[in-house]
Amino acid sequence: MSSTYKRILVANRGDSAVRVIRACKEMGIETVSIFSKGDKGALHTRLADYSICIGDVQSKDSYLNAYxxxxxxxxxKVDAIHPGIGYFAENADFCELCESCGIDYIGPNSKIIQLMGNKIEAKKVAKKSDIPIIGEDCIEINSYEECLNHARQTGYPIILKAANGGGGKGIRVVKKEEDLFRSFELCQKEAEKVFGASKILVERYIEKAKHIEVQVLADQYGNVIHLGDRECTIQRNNQKLIEETRSHKLSEEIRNRMYQGAIAICKHIGYVGIGTIEYLLEDDKSFYFMEMNTRLQVEHTITEIITGIDLVKEQIRIAQGEALEITQDDIHFNGYAIQCRILAEYFNGSFIPDYGKITRFDMPGGFGVRIDSSYEANNIVTIYYDSLLCKICCHDQDKKQAISKMLRCLDEMQVEGVSTNKEVLISILKDTKFLEGDYTTDFLKTIK
Incomplete structure (x- = not known):
């Protein structure tokens, strides 16, 4: 369609939907929100101009019901659909359905989503763009025998990944051969259940690494820029918990190589939209392409804070067919920002989701603080959706000051009725290794 949008449907829920609706309102665009029976009266339904119940409480009957x-x-009569974060945000089939209905999908086209959503094909793209990858093979594994042979060639530890996976799902780390068969079965079953395809990628497992990602913007006229890097090393169960920008420990030489690599990939495939190139960085400063996310990410907020650029508005403008009005020379990084994900869960050696009625929901505030949430007091946290309650972002001149601000915010925050990961976050932020940047993706194993 590629013309100025008058009405957008937001195909998501929670803070993701709230974020998009607010951007649309500021742009003078009407919004249509959808909700399940379990989300009746939720904030995103009240902010939109129109709100329609889409199905039963389970996601497969509502937020994943494409038809x-x-x-x-x-x-x-919407002009476009914004998929938000999660659900259909990287779904090539849904994008193709939108295209067939004459409705713009706010994101890259279906062929690009399919290409970069497959970890094997994405690695081939990176290799052609002269970006280092883990290993030399980019092959899919379809049987245990193939997996066993590949593992013996690679050497343990290895990591099994769903080829079409994402969000920390469909991943198994295998440290010895006797564990391979069971891990392969579980990974393949989860890949089939969650992503609808059982293809597996096998790689050498890098036990101690930093997780760095680069935010990119690209329009349909060949203009591609980066908006700096984020460090997402602090993770639990392969899902991000704390994100920072920009990384405290990257040298300018490595940082610039990552930036140029991200731009090279986008230009190589003719990428259009916002996206993120993810890397793993080893202690010896070797880094490798991991994957590309062809969507808005949870942690986009901190990039917005240090650049002053509204990524959702840029995403919509690009989808409308507009050229980027900003160049690389216009991008400046102001200070340091950190994001903590507040989750409904309790910790007793492992992270266990919690559910129930929120009886108190008091959020912090103050200079340099941003809160993204859709929850309020008396809302119900159900078993059916992600346990993310809110994102707290703090901005200051440097990492030390931003951490002090975040600790103050966590102390101010009061959530009752469900357990949260607040104490775990405080333990991480107070750790001297975190302050100094001396940590890798295995850091949470040291938290008791």
């Missing part, structure tokens, strides 16, 4: 969503989009 119901497209029926609403058609009925309300």
């Amino acid at each position: 119901n969503i497209l029926a609403v989009a058609t009925d309300y």
